[in-house]
Amino acid sequence: MGIVLGKIISWLLVALACLTAFACFSDSFIGGLLAIAAAVFFCPLSWKMLRRFAAQEVPTGAFIILALVTYFAGTGMAISNFDDKKQAVQQGFANLEDYQAANKLGLDAASYAKHLDGLAAVERQKTEEAKATQAKVASACRQDLQCWADENQFDAIMACKPAVQKLAKYDYEWTDGITSPIFSRLAWSEKKSGMIIYFGDEIKFQNGLGNFVRHTYACTFDPVSKLAVNVSAESGRL
Structure with missing residues (x-):
C-alpha cells in the first residue's frame, strides 16, 4: 500500500512540476528547464533508466531529493525573474534587460535612458567619421x-x-x-x-x-x- 501511495504522490509531483515548467518559461527559460528536469526525476518510469545509466542501485529517496532541489532551484529563478520584471515596470524601464543593466551601473530609469542616448551619439559619431574617412579614401583613389x-x-x-x-x-x-x-x-x-x-x-x-x-x-x-x-x-x- 505504501509503495502504491508513493507512486501516486510521485505522479502528482510530476504533474505539478510540468505545470510549474509551463509557468516558469514565461519568466525564466532556465527555470522552466529545471522544472522539466524535476518532473523527470519525480517520474517513477525514469528511475529504472537512471539507475541503469548510473550502473548502480540508486535509492528512490535520492531521486526525490534531486527532484526537489531541481524543482525549487527552477521556481526560485522564475520567481526572482518575475520580481525583477515587476520592479522594472514599476521603475519605468522598457524591459528586464535594461533594468538589470541599469542596476549594474547604479542608474535609475531616467539616468539609464540618458546613458543609452550618449552611447547612441558616440556610435553615430563613429559611423559618420568612418563614412567621411571612406569618402576621403575613395576620392583620393579616384584621382590616382x-x-x-x-x-x-x-x-x-x-x-x-x-x-x-x-x-x-x-x-x-x-x-x-x-x-x-x-x-x-x-x-x-x-x-x-x-x-x-x-x-x-x-x-x-x-x-x-x-x-x-x-x-x-x-x-x-x-x-x-x-x-x-x-x-x-x-x-x-x-
Whole structure:
C-alpha cells in the first residue's frame, strides 16, 4: 500500500512540476528547464533508466531529493525573474534587460535612458567619421591612376577581353597568366570622367598563313557604363 501511495504522490509531483515548467518559461527559460528536469526525476518510469545509466542501485529517496532541489532551484529563478520584471515596470524601464543593466551601473530609469542616448551619439559619431574617412579614401583613389585602374580592373577585363577578341580576323590565343597579367600599362583617357586606357600584349592573332602573331592592344574603359568604348590592336609587343 505504501509503495502504491508513493507512486501516486510521485505522479502528482510530476504533474505539478510540468505545470510549474509551463509557468516558469514565461519568466525564466532556465527555470522552466529545471522544472522539466524535476518532473523527470519525480517520474517513477525514469528511475529504472537512471539507475541503469548510473550502473548502480540508486535509492528512490535520492531521486526525490534531486527532484526537489531541481524543482525549487527552477521556481526560485522564475520567481526572482518575475520580481525583477515587476520592479522594472514599476521603475519605468522598457524591459528586464535594461533594468538589470541599469542596476549594474547604479542608474535609475531616467539616468539609464540618458546613458543609452550618449552611447547612441558616440556610435553615430563613429559611423559618420568612418563614412567621411571612406569618402576621403575613395576620392583620393579616384584621382590616382593606378588605384582607380586596380579598382575597376575586373570590370575592365570582362568588357575589354571579348572586345579585343573580336578584332581577330581568324583565330586568337590568349597568353596571359599569373605572372603575365592581361593589362601591363595604363593611361588616362579622360581623367574628369574617369575613363582609363588599359594596354597589354598577351594575345596572339592568327594570320592568313595560319601562324599566330603576338599583338598589342589598347582598350578604353568607362567605369560608369562598365563598357569598352574603344579598342584597337596591332602586331608587336609593348
